Amino acid sequence: MSTEKSFANGSAAPGPVPEGCIRLYSMRFCPFAHRTRLVLSAKGIKHDTININLKDKPDWFLEKNPLGLVPTLETTAGEVIYESPITCDYLDEVYPQNKLLPSSPYAKAQQKMMLEHFSKITPYFYKIPMGRRNGEDVSGLTAELKEKFAKLNEDLVNKKTKFFGGDSITMIDYMMWPWFDRLEMFELKHCLDSTPELKKWAERMSEDPAVKATTHSVDTYKAFTKTYINGKPDYDYGL
Incomplete structure (x- = not known):
């Protein structure tokens, strides 16, 4: 079973996970669930997807x-795994x-450390647009984000590679991508203007x-975000 429309409280629980398949509980616009969708797609893993209404979650x-978070994976054996880096x-x-x-254990550890550093950057993607909407001066936050991007740019320059783990896409690239995919929606694309290598990385990733x-x-990202800001998120927007 695979569904686009989201399951809300009161909806019947989906049937068992089909044999030879893994199930992803997701939300179409969630950047954390996006990480897992990227990995499932990149690895060509047979899966089905159940989208969840995160404002009105089903009891099942x-x-x-119990945390009610997406992404969550479920195997045919009923094993449940959650938290985006863990699922990936x-x-x-x-x-x-x-x-x-x-x-290499060291190279793996380096990617995990980089992910820790990146987790300190993601709040800026929300704080800046929110501050802007509230009429606050966000120039300081924007400058800080540009500094963070400059460090990522420097990392690519020093490594002399196309991606953060080498000349092909690895896990760390997919872990970071969902927020760059939403840069235009956040109206933060200009923050890449002074980081040419990071800009090239984003262009390569988009292909x-x-x-x-x-x-x-x-337009779809923006329309969903508008419903989210208004307090009535339309998880099925565009379906």
Whole structure:
């Protein structure tokens, strides 16, 4: 079973996970769930997707994941895995095709450390637009974000590689991408103007088949965000 429309409280629970398949509980516009969708697509993993209404979650979903978060994975054996980096690492380990994490323990640790650093950047993507909407001066926050981007740019310059883990896309690129995919929606694309290597990285990423398969148009992102800001998120927008 695979659905686009979201399941809300009161909806019947989906049936068992089909044999030879893994199930993703997701939300179409969630950047964290986007990470897992990218990995599923990049690795060509057979899966079905159940979208969840995050404002009115079904009880049966909360029984599977008491935190009520997406992404959540469920196997045919009823095993449940959640938190985006954990779901992605799990998929890379269980499905050996198209490995995304490096085999070297040190290189793997480097990617995880970089992900920790990136987790300190993601709040800026929300704070700046929110501050702007509230009529606040966000120039200081914008300058800070540009500094963070400058460090990422420097990392690419020093490595002399096309992507953050080498000359092909690896896990860290997919872990970072959902927020860059939404740069135009956040009206932050200009923050890449003084980071040419990072800008080239974003352009290369946008050509990746998994990226193309899991994105929405800027207009769709903006329209959903408008419903979210108004307090009535339309998780089924555009369907």
